[in-house]
Amino acid sequence: MVDVFLRWREPAVRLLSRAVPGDVLWFVETAEPVFGLTFDDGPHPQTTPGLLAVLRRHRAKATFFLVGERIKANPHVVEQIVAEGHEVANHLMRDERSVLVPDEQFERELAETSRLLAAYGPVRWFRPGSGFYKPRMLRAAAGQNLRAVLGTVVAANTGGPGDAAIAGGLATSVRKGSIVVLHEGTEKRRGVVATTDELLTALAGRGLTAVTVSELVAG
Known part of the structure; x- marks a missing residue:
């Protein structure tokens, strides 16, 4: 059993996105064989370089939603993310x-984290911690030219036996335009590297390629 795993089918996400107020990106309508790949809670001196190696091998791109206090502690890792053509986004300070x-x-x-990220490039997106938000949070973000991004499927490695089932479970649900949310940032989540490798291999077999959120939206 996967310890933390939320899976939505696309029709359910569409209904939910209409029912929940606010300008939040959950998925993108596209005919292109692409999906958005995102990672929360980095950067981390071990998990992030491992993910970058996997992405490089698969010729995949991703958006990293980074935590402000970890940006301060690992600036060289953020530099590597951007240097390899990936996107950075705001996941607040902690x-x-x-x-x-x-x-x-x-x-x-929110503003402080964007200032930290601005040294590495433009910042368009934010994701609230744990995925929950209030309308006032969205208004504050819009005032800072940020749009909220959630996702279609969400999973978190915990270091437990359930980690082995994550990629297979996700792969059955990802479609064109999906946004996948995975988690890194701690030693306990180091299994996310293997999960990402397995997931990208499975989805490549279906002709799907991982892109950044901005690339997904641009179509």
């Missing part, structure tokens, strides 16, 4: 549930 952060603090730390 790995925590953003919806519980007081509004003024949320707005301040």
